[in-house]
Amino acid sequence: MAEWGKHLAGVEGLVLDISGVLYDSGGEGGGVPIPGSIEAVKKIKTSGLKLRFCTNETQATRDKFVGKLQHLGFDIGVDEVTAPAPAACRILKERNLRPHLLIHDDLIPEFADIDRANPNCVVVGDAADNFSYKNLNAAFQVLIGLENPVLISLGRGRYYKETDGLKLDVGAYMKALEYACDIQAEVVGKPAKMFFQSALKEMGIEPHQAIMIGDDIVNDVGGAQHCGMRALQVRTGKYRPCDEHHPEVKADGYVNNLAEAVDVILKQLHK
Amino acid sequence: MAEWGKHLAGVEGLVLDISGVLYDSGGEGGGVPIPGSIEAVKKIKTSGLKLRFCTNETQATRDKFVGKLQHLGFDIGVDEVTAPAPAACRILKERNLRPHLLIHDDLIPEFADIDRANPNCVVVGDAADNFSYKNLNAAFQVLIGLENPVLISLGRGRYYKETDGLKLDVGAYMKALEYACDIQAEVVGKPAKMFFQSALKEMGIEPHQAIMIGDDIVNDVGGAQHCGMRALQVRTGKYRPCDEHHPEVKADGYVNNLAEAVDVILKQLHK
Numbered sequence: 393m394a395e396w397g398k399h400l401a402g403v404e405g406l407v408l409d410i411s412g413v414l415y416d417s418g419g420e421g422g423g424v425p426i427p428g429s430i431e432a433v434k435k436i437k438t439s440g441l442k443l444r445f446c447t448n449e450t451q452a453t454r455d456k457f458v459g460k461l462q463h464l465g466f467d468i469g470v471d472e473v474t475a476p477a478p479a480a481c482r483i484l485k486e487r488n489l490r491p492h493l494l495i496h497d498d499l500i501p502e503f504a505d506i507d508r509a510n511p512n513c514v515v516v517g518d519a520a521d522n523f524s525y526k527n528l529n530a531a532f533q534v535l536i537g538l539e540n541p542v543l544i545s546l547g548r549g550r551y552y553k554e555t556d557g558l559k560l561d562v563g564a565y566m567k568a569l570e571y572a573c574d575i576q577a578e579v580v581g582k583p584a585k586m587f588f589q590s591a592l593k594e595m596g597i598e599p600h601q602a603i604m605i606g607d608d609i610v611n612d613v614g615g616a617q618h619c620g621m622r623a624l625q626v627r628t629g630k631y632r633p634c635d636e637h638h639p640e641v642k643a644d645g646y647v648n649n650l651a652e653a654v655d656v657i658l659k660q661l662h663k
Numbered sequence: 664m665a666e667w668g669k670h671l672a673g674v675e676g677l678v679l680d681i682s683g684v685l686y687d688s689g690g691e692g693g694g695v696p697i698p699g700s701i702e703a704v705k706k707i708k709t710s711g712l713k714l715r716f717c718t719n720e721t722q723a724t725r726d727k728f729v730g731k732l733q734h735l736g737f738d739i740g741v742d743e744v745t746a747p748a749p750a751a752c753r754i755l756k757e758r759n760l761r762p763h764l765l766i767h768d769d770l771i772p773e774f775a776d777i778d779r780a781n782p783n784c785v786v787v788g789d790a791a792d793n794f795s796y797k798n799l800n801a802a803f804q805v806l807i808g809l810e811n812p813v814l815i816s817l818g819r820g821r822y823y824k825e826t827d828g829l830k831l832d833v834g835a836y837m838k839a840l841e842y843a844c845d846i847q848a849e850v851v852g853k854p855a856k857m858f859f860q861s862a863l864k865e866m867g868i869e870p871h872q873a874i875m876i877g878d879d880i881v882n883d884v885g886g887a888q889h890c891g892m893r894a895l896q897v898r899t900g901k902y903r904p905c906d907e908h909h910p911e912v913k914a915d916g917y918v919n920n921l922a923e924a925v926d927v928i929l930k931q932l933h934k
Contacts, residue, residue: 519796520796521796521797522796523795523796523799524794524795524796525790525791525792525793525794525795525831526792528794528831529828529829529830529831532822532829532830532831532835533828533829536822536829550842550843550844550845551803551807551843558800558803558804558807559800559803560796560799560800560803560839560843561843563842563843564799564803564839564840564842564843565839567838567839567841567842568831568835568836568838568839569835570838571821571834571835571838572821572822572831572832572834572835573821574821
């Protein structure tokens, strides 16, 4: 057995990245499951381990995103997914923050039960066409008018690819607002510590009781470890062999795929 | 005589900031001359000293801006003004750069004789309403498609005030593009070294032969000194008494206004 599999005492839950771990996105049906992952999720659910899915998806509500995964065959519910928008909502409530929203129209329903009157912070997401000069100024004016400006950014991506070309992601607009107001945004989403903490809080367990499984050496593995969790990297999705020699991040273990990771974990815990 | 006035040997030209030195902007007529400045400009012109005006104005062409100053009574011509857009044009020509323009419509005439086919750089100015998601993506796509992306920014201001509120300035959008492409913009405009160098080149003199006179301790005085020029700060415009104890920049001299500076300089040079 791999070395990492010998030190699983006390593990009570798993946190799974979605894209690149459960499925590969893109294509006509919106993506294809990674072999063995549908069954691996089922095994976790019958094992007694707690389970949480943790994604940086912000272009749709959880409802829509989870619907796609269910259609692909996954046993997954909306309430099991930690995504930036709901995590931001929790932070807003905890700190009595009333956001001015600069986000995509499709994401607005996620903030339905949040008080937005007389805003005392700004939440910026991947707003796409909503990133107009007018809308950006409106968000800026809210921030610059606050004694203690709070900017919450749903991710910090630079850009992403769409069928008609590369598009600026939320991180670029976050930087514009940071510079204009001379502030630092609070990033919700991997690799932010508070994002993983949100997932753990939902599960009701401590960092040392959880294992993160992801395909991104920095945002999944490094982020989770920085939060005090153990983390495995799968050799699927965006994994590249050079990740195993990353200059700053070393996973607690490397596995060929989610199925292998789950088999080792369950075998060890049930001994 | 002030100490700085004793060391003027070799001075052949003056570089004057406009706003806060010649006039205070705003109000119904677009501004009011600072007492003595109209006469001071006339005195410089009859003295034999070379003269250049150096401004960060980018919301209008030099034609329009200079027309306002002439209307206020100043002896000033378009060809005597160094502004970011024309300075950028010089750089573009020198380096065979063909810009994709992300600027205000009113500034486009400044680039009339610049080849813009098959762009190999981006010039960003205070584009105001032209800062749409679509236009910003178009500029980004040009940059990210270049082997050596060149971004030229007409200033690096954070924001400015208009009658209907604060507005994001070009610096915020510059930062968005810098972050998305992982590059550093080349800033044209004070305090950039190459901006002052453009002004000196127009005058045909070396830095040690020129004196900058401005009201901004960092962008005028510090920028000019960094370029090898001497620099005086006037106690008009945005001047504040604490500027004379600035932690990083010390002017070569402080004068009550442009008129006093010119009187001292001419008296010394004509001895």
